[in-house]
Amino acid sequence: MYLHGRNVLREILALPAGRLNVKRIIFTDSENADAGLRRLEDGARSRGWKIEFAGAERLFQLCREKKNQGVLIEIKRFPYADLDELLSPPSAGGESTLVVLDRIQDPHNLGAIVRSCAAAGGDGIVIGTHSAAEVTPAVVKVSSGLVFRLPVVRVANIAATLEKLKKRGYWIYASAMAGPSLWKTDFAPKTALVFGNESEGIRRLVRERSDHLISIPMEPGVDSLNVAASAAVVLFERRRRLGERAVPAEN
Amino acid sequence: MYLHGRNVLREILALPAGRLNVKRIIFTDSENADAGLRRLEDGARSRGWKIEFAGAERLFQLCREKKNQGVLIEIKRFPYADLDELLSPPSAGGESTLVVLDRIQDPHNLGAIVRSCAAAGGDGIVIGTHSAAEVTPAVVKVSSGLVFRLPVVRVANIAATLEKLKKRGYWIYASAMAGPSLWKTDFAPKTALVFGNESEGIRRLVRERSDHLISIPMEPGVDSLNVAASAAVVLFERRRRLGERAVPAEN
Structure with missing residues (x-):
């Protein structure tokens, strides 16, 4: 499942370790990526998650959403609670x-x-x-x-x-x-x-x-x-x- | 502009005469049309509006919405107020x-x-x-x-x-x-x-x-x-x- 959006990644970064199985984070490969995106990348890196980069076309293909804000988060499934x-x-x-x-x-x-x-x-x-x-x-x-x-x-x-x-x-x-x-x-x-x-x-x-x-x-x-x-x-x-x-x- | 939906027609029927320029109302031609739809048809008829019937395919073509509830209302434009x-x-x-x-x-x-x-x-x-x-x-x-x-x-x-x-x-x-x-x-x-x-x-x-x-x-x-x-x-x-x-x- 591909999630997208910066607020979404921000919330995922704030989760306790182990709460969510993050498979990889894919950022836009645009050279215009701003400081906000770089901070998110640093955060994801410090959590040890797999990081990749891709073009706008590929990001859209994966999540089917144009307004993905240059970041996708692949997770296995949503972590429902008991x-x-x-x-x-x-x-x-x-x-x-x-x-x-x-x-x-x-x-x-x-x-x-x-x-x-x-x-x-x-x-x-x-x-x-x-x-x-x-x-x-x-x-x-x-x-x-x-x-x-x-x-x-x-x-x-x-x-x-x-x-x-x-x-x-x-x-x-x-x-x-x-x-x-x-x-x-x-x-x-x-x-x-x-x-x-x-x-x-x-x-x-x-x-x-x-x-x-x-x-x-x-x-x-x-x-x-x-x-x-x-x-x-x-x-x-x-x-x-x-x-x-x-x-x-x-x- | 094609509006759709029963609540929408109900509200339009409740407007004072002359408030909205209704071009025509198009109902589903399905023989399964229920009593609610028939009442709306009676209401539209009593207002003297042009009434037509069409198949589901045609209704969808006109309004691009599958959940049109079997009724379309064609108006020239939305009546903004001053x-x-x-x-x-x-x-x-x-x-x-x-x-x-x-x-x-x-x-x-x-x-x-x-x-x-x-x-x-x-x-x-x-x-x-x-x-x-x-x-x-x-x-x-x-x-x-x-x-x-x-x-x-x-x-x-x-x-x-x-x-x-x-x-x-x-x-x-x-x-x-x-x-x-x-x-x-x-x-x-x-x-x-x-x-x-x-x-x-x-x-x-x-x-x-x-x-x-x-x-x-x-x-x-x-x-x-x-x-x-x-x-x-x-x-x-x-x-x-x-x-x-x-x-x-x-x-």
Whole structure:
């Protein structure tokens, strides 16, 4: 799998050693490569990764993306996490925010939700293995590489996973068109936010496992937002409520 | 220009007569057309619009989109509004929220921002004529047709337009990476929210015309959100502050 983009390589360089199996990094062979690209090359070199150079044509052939910013990262596969890894150790202060996606199909939406989740201080993402976008190079790019900051877990059964989360102390909030206002919702210290498919929303079996429905108050006659917009609104409302307490020290 | 999609036709059917010059509506000639499509056909017929039928192949040829939901709407051009139209009459209660976009280039982002703006009760959108996505069929589709609920104004000079808005009583809030927290910002009754280009943000000349900078508090080390996610967060925070007062009666 060929990932591309400078932010993506920057995030990969920040990963703990051994977290990701990097096969090689391919930089543009253009002599106009700027200082930013040179710094990334130094970083990749110091990690001991295999480095190659290629022309613009070849870079495009490999990743099928013109806007690759002169850098490709070849990895074997995206490093999904286990659910157990996601759930332990608990976050500092006992507060935690997870995002669970029920059949999100547009890679652009998945990437944007991952980015918002990381930006809002969420602790991880759960996606399904069926009828759902997986983490592709496009998703990595749209997430601005932030998909590497969070554990992303793929599970066969979303409803059963919600049961496991509840056993670990999470309360489940399902985003729906109807339901109590987001602004009047009290979130539990351990909160899992569920968002559903772009056109069909959350499946009944998944909704039935949820503790609360929440909806974003909207203009009359408008029945839904883009799911990535909804997720951003809910995630940052959650962050607003947590206030400064949940902001970890800069590392 | 060929628009497509059922929500799009639904929004067009809800427009006041004469607002949009519809050249013709083309429905799928499939015998499996469902009741929803039949209702849309009745609606189009009662408006006196020219109606045609065509096979899936032909529909695709015209709009280049497989997911056209069996309906195309041919219009001459997107009906942009004038700035004067946007600014008068003033909203009920003297409260108003506008969105000004400084060189948003991705049609997906523009469509999602329009949708969020309409859903949050915003009163209109200003976009530039240079280096900016205009309202294309893709933008209309991503907005779920809601682009027809709001005046969209194209202006040659964003900075000069902000001056005009200020003369009409608007205060300008520019979304930036650094700046006072959104959550501590007091919005004026007449608020214009400015969002900038996906990679470069808001231009200096535009920022200098703004009264306030605002930023969304984020996790340390994350420097920005997708612009459509940012716009959703800011627009719904604005709506939350306006509370129930600004919600117009269902019409």
